[in-house]
């Protein structure tokens with residue numbers, strides 16, 4: 001069911017950067033993104049120490065909750081049997097909703113994984129989350145998770161993935177496809193070249209963008225979700241970018257274009273450490 005939903009939605013709205021500048025101005029783009037067609041909202045108790053969740057709450061006021069798919073995340077230190085229910089209640093209150101569609105364990109910390117899984121299952125049984133998942137898990141973490149009681153109920157894994165960071169293609173993504181566990185790509189457009197990888201200024205990317213009458217950013221985004229098995233959650237504070245990002249979901253590449261992209265940004269040929277932001 002989750003996979004089906006992801007395939008329909010494909011593009012979502014990240015709220016990470018909201019943590020940097022909390023203001024009413026930041027709310028407008030969130031509303032614009034939702035208006036433009038983004039239906040998945042990705043937030044976390046960590047972002048702005050809850051401020052991001054409050055802004056999401058304001059942005060979704062007057063919208064039909066059933067039309068939205070809200071992802072929230074619990075911090076590793078709060079992922080214990082005692083603390084997780086309290087963190088979850090606080091997050092739900094800030095967003096102003098009775099449930100999250102997906103609640104992720106933000107990254108692995110010191111709390112034993114079986115305890116966190118049990119706490120997530122309890123939250124699901126209580127009806128406060130529809131599904132639970134993980135973030136920043138590599139293949140070994142996922143296999144360990146699936147070996148635990150209830151671990152195979154994991155609904156998604158959210159990891160860093162973009163054209164400049166293809167490591168998860170080596171084994172993790174195909175394994176998740178086989179296990180039918182959706183892969184959510186965070187930082188899907190590499191924060192617009194912030195990491196100095198020159199993705200948007202690459203001549204191949206620019207030529208393909210011209211061919212599709214699109215921007216290089218749209219090409220990066222469309223590339224990230226090209227398989228149909230990946231949900232991307234780009235962040236933008238610009239309403240025009242938000243609309244462009246939603247439209248990127250319509251771009252389809254030819255085999256030749258994908259080969260050209262592979263030549264400039266090769267697929268991984270060996271296991272690489274998981275990139276984390």
Ligand SMILES: NC(=O)c1ccc[n+]([C@@H]2O[C@H](COP(=O)([O-])OP(=O)(O)OC[C@H]3O[C@@H](n4cnc5c(N)ncnc54)[C@H](OP(=O)(O)O)[C@@H]3O)[C@@H](O)[C@H]2O)c1
Nearest residue numbers: 014015016186187188189190191192217234235236237241
């Ligand atoms: N699970 C985790 O551990 C984790 C970690 C990091 C992030 N995340 C999630 O992933 C989301 C996205 O990641 P991110 O913010 O790191 O990176 P990103 O989405 O790859 O990049 C965001 C940057 O790209 C620019 N941008 C977006 N669309 C554009 C367009 N069409 N044209 C030109 N520039 C564009 C934005 O600037 P403008 O505002 O000017 O458009 C912004 O500076 C976050 O919001 C968060 O929800 C999750």
